[in-house]
Amino acid sequence: MTHLDTLTDAILHTHFVEVEASGRHVHLTEAQARQLFGHGLTAERPLSQPGQFLCRERVALVGPKGRLDRVAVLGPARAEAQVEISLTDARALGIDAPVRLSGDTAGTPGIAIEGPAGRLDLDHGVLAAQRHIHMTPADAARYGLQNGDTVSIQCLSARPLILQGVAVRVSDRFATYVHIDFDEANACGHRRGDLGRILHD
Amino acid sequence: MTHLDTLTDAILHTHFVEVEASGRHVHLTEAQARQLFGHGLTAERPLSQPGQFLCRERVALVGPKGRLDRVAVLGPARAEAQVEISLTDARALGIDAPVRLSGDTAGTPGIAIEGPAGRLDLDHGVLAAQRHIHMTPADAARYGLQNGDTVSIQCLSARPLILQGVAVRVSDRFATYVHIDFDEANACGHRRGDLGRILHD
Numbered sequence: 001m002t003h004l005d006t007l008t009d010a011i012l013h014t015h016f017v018e019v020e021a022s023g024r025h026v027h028l029t030e031a032q033a034r035q036l037f038g039h040g041l042t043a044e045r046p047l048s049q050p051g052q053f054l055c056r057e058r059v060a061l062v063g064p065k066g067r068l069d070r071v072a073v074l075g076p077a078r079a080e081a082q083v084e085i086s087l088t089d090a091r092a093l094g095i096d097a098p099v100r101l102s103g104d105t106a107g108t109p110g111i112a113i114e115g116p117a118g119r120l121d122l123d124h125g126v127l128a129a130q131r132h133i134h135m136t137p138a139d140a141a142r143y144g145l146q147n148g149d150t151v152s153i154q155c156l157s158a159r160p161l162i163l164q165g166v167a168v169r170v171s172d173r174f175a176t177y178v179h180i181d182f183d184e185a186n187a188c189g190h191r192r193g194d195l196g197r198i199l200h201d
Numbered sequence: 202m203t204h205l206d207t208l209t210d211a212i213l214h215t216h217f218v219e220v221e222a223s224g225r226h227v228h229l230t231e232a233q234a235r236q237l238f239g240h241g242l243t244a245e246r247p248l249s250q251p252g253q254f255l256c257r258e259r260v261a262l263v264g265p266k267g268r269l270d271r272v273a274v275l276g277p278a279r280a281e282a283q284v285e286i287s288l289t290d291a292r293a294l295g296i297d298a299p300v301r302l303s304g305d306t307a308g309t310p311g312i313a314i315e316g317p318a319g320r321l322d323l324d325h326g327v328l329a330a331q332r333h334i335h336m337t338p339a340d341a342a343r344y345g346l347q348n349g350d351t352v353s354i355q356c357l358s359a360r361p362l363i364l365q366g367v368a369v370r371v372s373d374r375f376a377t378y379v380h381i382d383f384d385e386a387n388a389c390g391h392r393r394g395d396l397g398r399i400l401h402d
Binding site for chain 1: 287288289300331332353355359360361362363364365366383384385387388389390
């Protein structure tokens, strides 16, 4: 190949995805929302994933060693509650949260959730979200990736690092974003709008 | 090369270093220790770096947005105070700590430190420690590295990642360990004794 071919090849095979940092948050069922707030979830602002929103409602998380107040609730309501915290949060709460993909809650620890109208004792559902990419089918096809693949992501941020084992999740309900938690965000010095480069595992 | 040569070469050029997570801590001068505690620093237990120790004394850090109690003090006393916190801590305290190598405190923000016998207002010295390797001259020679180099470290931990731009610090006063902060430790799922593999930048 000529130098130009090499350069063209490199550009065509370099894919950047915006990295978003997800703060601690809670997903609730419709019934649980009514129990905690006396009404259903109400939207404060939309999130990057289509149809998802940050709620006006906030909750407190209460663990054996501590509590976290004003924790975000994301909507819309789901079929099952899930509490996504960082490992820093897990230590503060005294809960041994496993690193899991969203939805994989079997065998995870529970937690108490307090709202202005009530309290809820979850017997499971607490996890630290495994780093992942939400991806449209079009982007997955372009990047040569499939749902269930893992890739590495080089975070082009103030404290550069390469995240390995990033789960690729493909759906036509998604927009293409890398999601990391606040421990990972602080570890890489993340700022809003930072890009990640996809490296094939 | 034969397969055996290739394998031998790979083993000879693969270097592992233990990764240690450093919690938030404070270094003080002798005079500052007396001001905060009414006496000099006393050792609770030795640290991995020769001559360094965790003190029995603890302090509180007070920033515009929050305080952190029971913060570790490391000895022996130094020529200048330094407060090493994570970016998570920085957010909780409301202090915009830059990522710096230890000792590079020019222009860093200050903080208030409270001890049982007094209070101290530092006008500078707060930083988030840049990830680094302490290395003996013998290990540096073996790994082909010099003081001031940077390498990448692949953390062989529960949430694997590759830390880029890890500063190599070589001194005959050091033991060879990678030091990361608690944000980085949580981001990689660090457990005591985890190893990192040196990758040349």
